[in-house]
Amino acid sequence: MARVWKFGDAINTDDILPGKYAPFMVGEDKFHTYAFAHLRPEFAQGFRPGDILVCGRNTGLGSSREYAPEALRKLGLQAIVAKSYARIFYRNLVNLGILPFEAPEVVEALEDGDEVELWLEQGVLRRGKETFQLRPPPDFLLEALKEGSLLAYYRKYGRFPGEKG
Amino acid sequence: MGLTLAEKILSQRAGREVRSGELVVVEVDQVMVVDSIAGSFFKRLDYLGATPRYPEKVAIVIDHVAPAANVEVAKAQKEIREWGSRMGCRVYDVGRGICHQVLIEEGLALPGGIVLGSDSHSTTYGAVACFGTGMGATDIALAAASGRTWLRVPESVKVTFRGTFAPGVTAKDAALEMVRRLTADGATYRSIEIHLEDGAESLTRSQRLTLANLSVEAGAKCGLVVPSGEVLKLYDVPGWLYPDPDAAYVREVEIDLSALTPRVSVPFYVDNVQTVDSVMGKKVDQVFVGTCTNGRLDDLHQVAAVLKGRKVAPGVRLLVIPASSQVLEEATADGTLLTLLQAGATIGTPGCGPCMGRHQGVLAPGEVCVSTSNRNFKGRMGAADAEIYLVSPRVAAASAVAGFITTPEALEEVPRG
Numbered sequence: 001m002a003r004v005w006k007f008g009d010a011i012n013t014d015d016i017l018p019g020k021y022a023p024f025m026v027g028e029d030k031f032h033t034y035a036f037a038h039l040r041p042e043f044a045q046g047f048r049p050g051d052i053l054v055c056g057r058n059t060g061l062g063s064s065r066e067y068a069p070e071a072l073r074k075l076g077l078q079a080i081v082a083k084s085y086a087r088i089f090y091r092n093l094v095n096l097g098i099l100p101f102e103a104p105e106v107v108e109a110l111e112d113g114d115e116v117e118l119w120l121e122q123g124v125l126r127r128g129k130e131t132f133q134l135r136p137p138p139d140f141l142l143e144a145l146k147e148g149s150l151l152a153y154y155r156k157y158g159r160f161p162g163e164k165g
Numbered sequence: 166m167g168l169t170l171a172e173k174i175l176s177q178r179a180g181r182e183v184r185s186g187e188l189v190v191v192e193v194d195q196v197m198v199v200d201s202i203a204g205s206f207f208k209r210l211d212y213l214g215a216t217p218r219y220p221e222k223v224a225i226v227i228d229h230v231a232p233a234a235n236v237e238v239a240k241a242q243k244e245i246r247e248w249g250s251r252m253g254c255r256v257y258d259v260g261r262g263i264c265h266q267v268l269i270e271e272g273l274a275l276p277g278g279i280v281l282g283s284d285s286h287s288t289t290y291g292a293v294a295c296f297g298t299g300m301g302a303t304d305i306a307l308a309a310a311s312g313r314t315w316l317r318v319p320e321s322v323k324v325t326f327r328g329t330f331a332p333g334v335t336a337k338d339a340a341l342e343m344v345r346r347l348t349a350d351g352a353t354y355r356s357i358e359i360h361l362e363d364g365a366e367s368l369t370r371s372q373r374l375t376l377a378n379l380s381v382e383a384g385a386k387c388g389l390v391v392p393s394g395e396v397l398k399l400y401d402v403p404g405w406l407y408p409d410p411d412a413a414y415v416r417e418v419e420i421d422l423s424a425l426t427p428r429v430s431v432p433f434y435v436d437n438v439q440t441v442d443s444v445m446g447k448k449v450d451q452v453f454v455g456t457c458t459n460g461r462l463d464d465l466h467q468v469a470a471v472l473k474g475r476k477v478a479p480g481v482r483l484l485v486i487p488a489s490s491q492v493l494e495e496a497t498a499d500g501t502l503l504t505l506l507q508a509g510a511t512i513g514t515p516g517c518g519p520c521m522g523r524h525q526g527v528l529a530p531g532e533v534c535v536s537t538s539n540r541n542f543k544g545r546m547g548a549a550d551a552e553i554y555l556v557s558p559r560v561a562a563a564s565a566v567a568g569f570i571t572t573p574e575a576l577e578e579v580p581r582g
C-alpha cells in the first residue's frame with residue numbers, strides 16, 4: 001500500500017527543495033532529507049518508497065532545479081498525480097523516470113493520508129474498492145520511460161525517442 | 166496562415182516549416198550551465214560516457230553562490246574550473262556576473278539563435294529574439310553531449326505593449342502587469358511573443374531583458390520580443406526574424422504603458438500583483454537591488470537618482486549587487502557607485518546574491534524584504550515566513566530611504582541632505 005501525500009496548487013520547486021539545501025550546498029548524500037522542509041517538515045521522515053504525491057495546478061513552477069524532483073526520487077517517489085504541471089518540472093520528472101500523471105478529477109477525489117495501490121504501466125490506481133484510470137503520458141515520453149529515463153534511453157540508442165537512428 | 170516568431174525560429178533551425186504542437190529535434194547554439202547544477206551535469210555526462218560535442222558551445226557561469234560560501238560549494242566550483250579547462254569550455258568565474266547577463270554581454274545569445282540554460286530565467290535571451298529556454302540538468306547534459314535537444318513547438322500568446330511610460334513607471338512594472346494578466350500558469354508550454362508598438366519600440370535592450378526575464382513567471386517556454394529599436398542597432402537581425410502578420414495566437418493581451426502605475430508583487434506568488442499604493446507604509450528590514458531582472462546599469466541609475474543626497478533609513482539594510490562586472494565597472498566610472506555608498510548601500514560581488522536565499526543577505530524569520538528580483542515564493546530568500554515584495558529599482562530605493570514601502574514621488578517631502 002502507498003500513502004497519498006496531498007498538496008495544493010502552485011507547489012513550486014523552492015517548496016519541494018529550498019535553494020539553501022541544494023546538493024551543491026549540503027552534499028549529495030543529504031539534500032533529499034530536506035524535501036518540503038519549509039512546507040511540511042515531517043515529509044522526508046515519513047515518506048516511504050512507493051508513496052505518491054498528489055498535487056493541484058501548476059505543479060513544480062519556478063526554478064529549473066532538477067535536484068528538487070531528484071530529492072523526491074531519492075526518497076522513493078515513482079509517480080505524481082496532478083491537475084497540471086509547469087513545463088520544466090514536467091521534463092525533469094520524465095528525465096528522472098518519475099511518471100507525471102495529469103488527472104484533475106482523481107486529484108479532487110483523493111485525500112491526504114489515503115492508502116492506495118498504483119499500477120504504473122496500466123495507470124490504474126485503487127483506493128479500497130474504488131478504481132481510477134489515469135491517462136498515460138504521451139508516446140515520446142513512454143518510449144523514454146521504458147528504458148527507465150531519457151538519459152538511459154539516449155545512452156542505449158544514441159538518439160532521442162522518435163528521432164531517426 | 167503565417168508563422169509566429171517561435172515557429173519562425175524553430176522552422177529555420179529544423180530546415181522545414183514546423184507548426185505549434187509538433188515535436189522537433191534541433192541543434193542548439195549555446196548550452197549554459199550554472200554553478201549550482203554543474204555537479205549534476207558532470208554526473209550525467211559521465212553516465213552517458215560523453216563529453217561536450219561542441220566545447221565552444223558550452224559555457225559555465227559561477228554565479229549562484231559566488232564567491233563560495235562553504236566547503237561544499239568551494240569543492241564544486243573547483244571542479245568546474247578543472248573540468249572547463251580540460252574540456253575547453255568557457256568558464257566565467259566568480260565576479261563576472263549573473264549567467265543571463267553574461268551571455269548577453271558576451272554575445273553568446275543572438276537574434277534567431279537557440280540557447281538552453283540550466284536556469285528557468287533563460288527566457289531572458291528572448292529580449293534579443295533569441296529562443297532561450299530553461300531546462301534541468303538531464304536535458305542540459307543531453308544537449309551538451311549531442312549538440313541537440315527536443316522541443317515541442319509552442320503555441321504563442323501575443324502580448325502587445327503600447328505607448329510610453331508615465332513618469333515613475335518602468336519596465337519592471339510592465340512585466341509584473343503582464344504576469345498579473347496572464348497568471349502564473351497562463352502561458353505554460355507557450356511562447357510569449359512580445360510586441361512593442363506606438364512608442365514602446367523605444368524600450369532599450371535592458372528593458373526588454375526585464376520583460377523577457379519575467380515571462381517564465383507566467384509559465385512560458387520562451388518570451389520573444391519582436392526586434393525593433395535599440396536591438397536593431399546592436400545586432401544584425403536577419404530579415405526572416407519577424408512573425409507573419411497573419412500568425413495564429415492562442416490568446417492576445419494588450420497593455421497600455423501610459424496608463425500603468427507602479428506595481429508590486431506580494432507574498433508568496435509572483436502573480437499576486439497589486440499597485441504599490443495598496444501596500445504603502447509596510448515596514449521594511451532589507452532592500453535588495455540586483456538580479457537578472459533588474460541589476461543593470463540603468464537600474465542602478467534609477468536607484469542613484471532616488472538616493473542622491475539621502476540616507477538609507479536607520480535599521481534598514483540596502484544591498485546592491487550589480488548583475489555583472491561590466492555593470493560594476495560602468496557604475497564605478499560614472500560615479501553611480503559613490504552615490505550609492507554615500508547613501509549607505511552595501512555593494513556585493515556581481516552574481517545572484519541573496520536571490521535564492523543561500524548567502525549574502527539571507528532573511529531572518531518574520532523579516533520583510535523589498536527586492537528587484539523575480540520570485541517571492543515562501544522561504545525563497547531564507548526563513549519560511551520572511552516576506553518578499555517585488556518592485557522596480559526606484560520603488561526599492563525609495564523604500565530603503567523611508568524604511569517602509571513607498572514611491573520616490575511620495576518621498577519628495579523628505580528633503581535631500
Ligand code: SF4
Binds near residue numbers: 286
Ligand atoms: S539572479 Fe536570481 S533569478 Fe536570476 S539567475 Fe540568479 S538566482 Fe536565478
